[in-house]
Each structure stands twice: as structure tokens, then as C-alpha cells.
Amino acid sequence: MAKQARADRLIVLLGPVHEAAQVTARRLCRSHADGDDLFQETVLRALDQIGTLRDEARFRGWFYAVMVSVHRARHRRRFWRRLLSLDELTFEPARPADTETWEGAERMAQALATLSLAAREAIVLFELEGFTLEELAAIQNDSIPAVKSRLSRARRRLRDFYEKLDVRAPISLGKERRHGNG
Amino acid sequence: MEMDDRIAIDLRAYGRATDRAPRPLDGIAASLRAAAAVGPLTRLRRPLAVGALTLAVLLVAPVPYTRQRGFDFTVAADGTVLRSPHLERVWGPVYAMAREKLFHIELPLKDQTSEELEREIRQQLVAEGYTVDNVKVWRFAGLGAGIHCDILPPTTRVTIDAHRGTEPLHLATDIDVGPGPARLLVRDGEVVSAPRPNPFEEQEMLIDRLKACGVKGDVTVDAKGGVPIHLRP
Numbered sequence: 001m002a003k004q005a006r007a008d009r010l011i012v013l014l015g016p017v018h019e020a021a022q023v024t025a026r027r028l029c030r031s032h033a034d035g036d037d038l039f040q041e042t043v044l045r046a047l048d049q050i051g052t053l054r055d056e057a058r059f060r061g062w063f064y065a066v067m068v069s070v071h072r073a074r075h076r077r078r079f080w081r082r083l084l085s086l087d088e089l090t091f092e093p094a095r096p097a098d099t100e101t102w103e104g105a106e107r108m109a110q111a112l113a114t115l116s117l118a119a120r121e122a123i124v125l126f127e128l129e130g131f132t133l134e135e136l137a138a139i140q141n142d143s144i145p146a147v148k149s150r151l152s153r154a155r156r157r158l159r160d161f162y163e164k165l166d167v168r169a170p171i172s173l174g175k176e177r178r179h180g181n182g
Numbered sequence: 183m184e185m186d187d188r189i190a191i192d193l194r195a196y197g198r199a200t201d202r203a204p205r206p207l208d209g210i211a212a213s214l215r216a217a218a219a220v221g222p223l224t225r226l227r228r229p230l231a232v233g234a235l236t237l238a239v240l241l242v243a244p245v246p247y248t249r250q251r252g253f254d255f256t257v258a259a260d261g262t263v264l265r266s267p268h269l270e271r272v273w274g275p276v277y278a279m280a281r282e283k284l285f286h287i288e289l290p291l292k293d294q295t296s297e298e299l300e301r302e303i304r305q306q307l308v309a310e311g312y313t314v315d316n317v318k319v320w321r322f323a324g325l326g327a328g329i330h331c332d333i334l335p336p337t338t339r340v341t342i343d344a345h346r347g348t349e350p351l352h353l354a355t356d357i358d359v360g361p362g363p364a365r366l367l368v369r370d371g372e373v374v375s376a377p378r379p380n381p382f383e384e385q386e387m388l389i390d391r392l393k394a395c396g397v398k399g400d401v402t403v404d405a406k407g408g409v410p411i412h413l414r415p
């Protein structure tokens with residue numbers, strides 16, 4: 001198939017999913033810029049591989065699987081980012097938010113940043129994007145029990161993070177608390 | 183408030199705060215069409231692959247080049263000997279061309295003094311036909327060796343002793359192997375310009391003497407008109 005025809009086909013298929021996919025890309029990454037790069041690279045990779053997509057009804061899952069693959073490849077290339085401190089994480093809301101929403105979102109961004117790559121993918125795709133366990137297993141190229149176990153460990157890790165923050169008290173995400181946690 | 187509820191609330195807050203796509207589909211479509219137009223080799227980060235492919239093609243693809251196969255000597259009627267490189271035009275891969283242009287100097291670095299290395303380099307260069315003006319070797323502990331050579335153009339000394347009838351014939355000169363023919367003068371103390379009584383005998387003598395000077399290989403004589411002598415290593 002000619003390259004332009006493949007591009008046209010991909011554009012049509014992206015129509016219903018591109019907004020959610022861009023948001024997901026940002027949620028998977030630590031910054032919006034990284035998320036936008038991830039989405040752009042995913043689109044280019046999808047253009048190369050669109051010939052392997054047999055069932056267009058499964059495009060959404062297929063595209064997210066490409067995104068996860070690109071995400072992991074980027075992570076391997078930029079391993080030094082794993083060493084960044086959480087204090088260097090700056091949460092950028094995509095839309096105006098009230099104080100409580102902002103603080104909750106920033107806290108969750110920090111909590112997600114403590115997870116492993118696959119665990120963060122699992123939480124974002126399952127909890128926020130609404131994929132089923134079967135779809136998540138296909139996207140992460142794993143078995144359903146493995147994905148269940150990963151989700152369970154990720155939730156436990158989030159709980160540990162929140163317990164250290166003691167967020168049952170009124171929430172205030174000041175620097176002093178971060179420093180207080182070492 | 184239970185911890186799990188707090189997490190669920192924060193997850194929803196995170197979802198709301200991040201729920202906006204930065205680019206409309208039109209922008210994505212434009213980048214996709216542009217990417218499809220330029221092709222994968224220029225769009226993707228594959229300069230290494232392109233470079234390796236180009237290098238492989240260059241190394242394997244045949245290219246025309248000139249190589250030297252011995253020398254052509256021409257003895258004129260007045261006794262002057264003209265020498266020029268015997269060149270031939272061939273096609274071959276780049277690595278074969280490079281191999282024709284290079285020779286190797288192998289140096290036993292271990293347990294060798296600088297003076298011994300200089301002597302070794304000089305001997306090998308001389309064996310390759312070079313006149314070596316200066317060789318210096320500097321050695322640094324643990325850092326290998328630095329080598330500096332000043333090399334003059336290759337020079338060959340040709341000495342021919344012969345007789346023309348009862349008259350002695352002496353020919354001696356240095357020839358710079360470079361572009362263009364080298365010119366030898368026939369001397370007997372002074373320049374000998376008398377016509378040769380028997381050009382064919384003189385040719386035979388000249389060939390023998392050239393062989394004695396270390397020029398190896400087949401010799402063919404074309405006695406028509408001038409006296410070209412083709413030497414092939």
C-alpha cells in the first residue's frame with residue numbers, strides 16, 4: 001500500500017481515539033512535553049506498522065499497544081530520567097482546576113511517578129482509560145493473571161505512598177512535607 | 183476518610199486535570215502526510231544505517247583507477263634513456279584501490295628501543311623504494327608510540343656499466359619516481375653522445391644491467407623505431 005494511502009487510513013482510524021490517546025500519553029509520562037513526544041512517536045510508529053492491523057475494529061487496543069511499546073523503548077533510551085527526584089516533578093494541569101482538584105491531581109502525579117513503568121501503564125490504562133483486564137493484557141502483551149498481580153502491587157504501592165503523606169488529614173502539599181519525608 | 187477512597191478521589195482529580203488533548207486531528211494529519219511524503223529513511227533516525235549502507239556500497243562498487251605496473255624505458259638514438267611509470271587503467275573495488283596505494287610497516291613495539299624502531303622503519307621504507315630523510319620515534323609510557331617520518335619521493339639509483347666496442351660506457355643517475363618520465367644521461371666521465379654502433383646489442387646490455395639493478399620480471403623488446411623496453415614486475 002502506498003505510504004500516502006496508509007497515512008490516510010491511519011488518519012481516519014485516529015479520528016475517534018486521538019484525543020484520549022494524547023491524554024493517555026501525557027498521563028504515562030512525567031511531563032506534558034514528554035507525553036506529546038510519546039504521542040507523536042507513537043503515530044509515526046503506527047504509520048509504519050499499520051499494514052499489520054487486520055481488524056480495524058480493534059484499532060484502539062492496537063494503537064495503545066503501539067504506544068506502550070514506544071513508551072518502553074523511550075524509557076530504555078532515557079534511563080537517567082528514572083533518577084530524577086520527585087521534587088523535580090512539576091505537575092501541569094491541562095485545564096483550570098480548583099485548589100482541591102489541583103492538589104489531588106498533583107499528589108496523584110507524584111504517586112504515579114513512584115511506580116514502575118508497567119505498573120504506571122496498568123493504573124493509567126485500567127483506572128483512567130477504562131480498559132478491561134483482557135484489553136490491558138493484550139496491550140501489555142502479558143497474561144491476565146500477570147496484569148491482575150501488577151495492578152494489585154501498584155495499588156499497594158500507591159497506598160504506601162499516601163500513608164507516608166498522611167493524606168487523611170486536610171491536604172496541603174507543601175515542600176515541607178516532601179522534605180519531611182526525606 | 184479511608185485511604186482507598188482518597189486514592190480514588192485523587193485519581194479522578196488527576197483524570198479531570200489532565201483531560202484535554204493538546205492537538206486537533208488536522209495537525210496530526212498534516213504531520214502524518216508530511217512524514218509519509220519524505221519516506222522512512224529521512225523521517226526516522228537512521229543516519230547510522232544510511233552511513234553504513236553508503237560505506238558498504240562504496241567499498242564493494244567497482245571504480246576506475248590507475249595503478250603502476252613497473253616502468254617503461256626508452257633509449258633514444260643519442261643514448262638518452264627515458265624512463266616513465268608503466269601505468270594501466272583498471273576497475274576494482276575501493277578497498278582494492280586503497281590496497282594498491284598503501285603498504286604496511288609492521289613494528290615489533292615490545293622490547294624495542296626508539297633507535298631500534300627508527301632503524302626498523304627506515305629499513306622497511308627503503309625496502310619499499312623510499313629514500314628516508316628523517317625518522318624519529320617518541321615513546322610514552324603506557325600510551326603507545328608516536329611516529330614521525332619525513333619521506334622524500336621514492337628514488338632509484340641506476341648504474342649501468344657497459345662497453346660500446348672498445349669504448350667504456352658508464353651510466354649512473356638517481357631517478358625520482360613521480361609523475362612524468364625520468365631522464366638518464368649516458369656518461370663516460372662526460373656525456374657520451376656518439377651514435378651507437380649496434381643498437382640491438384646495446385639494448386641487450388641495458389636490459390641485463392637493469393636486471394642487475396634489481397628490476398625483476400619479464401622484459402620485452404620492441405626494436406621498431408625507438409627502443410622501448412617494457413618491464414613488468
